[in-house]
Amino acid sequence: MEYLSTRGKFKRVSAAEAIRLGLSPDGGLFVPAQVEKFSREEIMEKKDKSYQEIASWILKYFLSDYSSREIEESVKAAYSEQNFPVEKVTPLKKLDNNRYILELWHGPTAAFKDLALQIMPYLLVLAADKSDVDDEIVILVATSGDTGKAALEGFKDVEGVKIIVFYPEAGVSRVQKDQMKTTGGSNTEVVSLQGNFDDCQNAVKEVFSDKSFKAKMEANSYRFSSANSINWGRLLPQIVYYFSAYFQLINDNAISEGEEINITVPTGNFGNILAAYYAYKLGLPVNKFICASNDNKVLTDFLKTGVYDIDREFKKTISPSMDILISSNLERFLFEMTEHDSEQINQWYKELKENNSFKIDQETLAKIQAKFVGQFSQEDEAKKAIKLCYQDFDYLIDPHTAVAFDSLNKYRDQSSDLTTAVIDSTASPYKFSRAVLEAIKNEKIAVDEYRIIEELKQLSGTEIHRAIKGLENMDEKHKRNCSKNKVKEELKDILAI
Template structure:
């Protein structure tokens, strides 16, 4: 295991922080994201990978990436986050597709990441983040979380935590649909913590909106924003960079932090399921140790696929990481041309969690593949603030060796949902459908022995889009659509989604983008 890692901004090597401090702060004061130059110094042994369950893998991976947490702290976090909170014993099960999407016949599999309490992949990380946050103990207050599922972080499991001062944490996050509910589920009623979630009004699915607007908890604030996700995310970053606001909040004993994947504590738990997928393929006899696997990842903010890059740096045999985009294909254009241009039309699609034009985690990738060139990263981010940037040709070539890409328009998304169902009897949501289309459209990476498509959400989070793609009649209510979909496909909606209809709406606030800062400050006063 490596020595205790230090984290620093993607835009500056100083100051150096422990992972606990980086998780506590969320985002660097200069606007950069926290990274560790020790990434890859510690690797995960593949020899006995097939013998390890998800809990063992999580302890090993998190221990490698967060070495200033003790083994006891990591073990307690893993138990609290995952014991009894997921519907599958595997947590993130791998399901084979009976018919490979592409004619090259490389076996294809789906990694189901949506068996947690909010039916989205964000649960894997956001059941973990509050537990990690709770153990930023030497300078921070205890904010041990109680999740929606009733899984409580018992006081005696925080064994390595020292007594904490009175400073409270206000989690502030912008969501394109799934992060918000998953973060709310993790942080609701967490002692010493509050959470404020902003979502783009009218640009998330009805189910996603209800998941957030019905959230219970005395420390919870949920607010729509008149704008799109990029507007909300950019405003949140400005809130974190507002020193006068930080001083006012500090006077009240409040510090801001983030639950988006800009927070390294949100990112690193996602690395685990890449190893878990590989272990399941080994146990099934689908691959041999050392065989390369291609991963296709629907992504907008680049965090889910960046976790795959971290897994690769930790020793996982990754043939390629393939970005699957929807009609907002800014990542596709960047990965094919080297130019990132945010000044482009924004489309509201059936895959709202990917309706993003500014992919925050791309900054971490640029840092690592430029060999830690903070000056270059800072220059590129300054240029992006003006509209666009272009990476040097040699850097683009390095990026393209690791990452592939593809995208699907709305017609192709619907066709992919229908094709996957007809060929495999397997139901997918619109985000996963973007990836299915890319798998069908492109041959496997040479040398890949298997292709794994990350499925990021239950199809029942988007019942209207899925039912419509299958040619089913769609009633006005999304919940009626769930019933139609269930009967037509002989599948079952997750209980936490099916029962949303009867829950009272508790949050109806809506603000303009320029009102978000004041909203956060008001929410902080209530802590």
């Protein structure tokens, strides 16, 4: 298996090299050169396998330069009972006869990012060994909230690696901020940025594309990589849980073998839904992908019109991990939709840089719309969805999951498509307890975030996620702050160069 850059101006590389580099030196994203569909028989052979066995199967296909033993040992370590203390790593919960919630938040930080970021450090360290790189690897992360803590937890105290996380100062929840700022480890740094997530993401991308700055880093024995979903090693493990969900549906007699399902994903950066699309390319039977956005509905508008336009108001919402206007993984998706036409990708992204927008051709749009539907949920609608789900099903959902829940309901009302649907639940409701409790009680609550967590527990009778228990009493270890134009200077200070 070889990997290509979406910009087409860099050589083909191995999986290990793609993971080590993170972002292609030509500014593009790495994608598999070719994805072959598994046969139905091969897929169904896995329906009774454990999550770890399914993960090994998928990873071995894409990581052909890793040995079976390396992959199996990495999978065993990442998806241990200590990291995911539930019977199923990603349990599927039934709401009614054809709506199911896929709980992706049972990892160490209560967010779906754990499923990739618990295994990625193993893949990256192995990649460095395979590439004969002795320099220290510096992981740069831009986060809208959840990726940061999950990456910090995954890479904490990993030998030969330093991790530096940038997050928007006013763009994450209290719990998300506290989780990051209290992280221990001798190799972790956290920096709050004066700006929004797109500013963080653009700053990190600019560092990656600055050849002179990278040369200075390498002269000081540092090599950059990324733990964001721009890195194939972050995206790849997310393919696994879509197969796991499908097999759970079959084994619960919710669907028959080979029956198509709908998948609803709350997304801002398009990575989680792109992983579902790669599962489909491998042969997972999918009828429709419902791409769910919040008020920052750039993806909804794109899927309806073919126009990707970021020249709009950036809105801060109760689902902050989706407060994104520049969806990095859309580039990978368009590369796949155009049959790997890098010239077209370069043209569209040149237009985006110059004009803040681009428009795709009708043929590509029709191809996308055959499988993808864009829906969005406004803030008040997401709050109503939280309350509705709790009242009707006695089930707590966080604001991001609420966006997906509401978007699926809208799609069904408009299309009458009642295909069995899986809704990605991307975070524990306790990570966003204020928004959840205020939605259920339909009132503003003035007390401290951590008092709200206790009240939510008393109301619902559910257990507080272990990542949040005791968080308020932990010592703050990270106090760095910088402007969006001073990221390189901040890196120089952190790395003492």
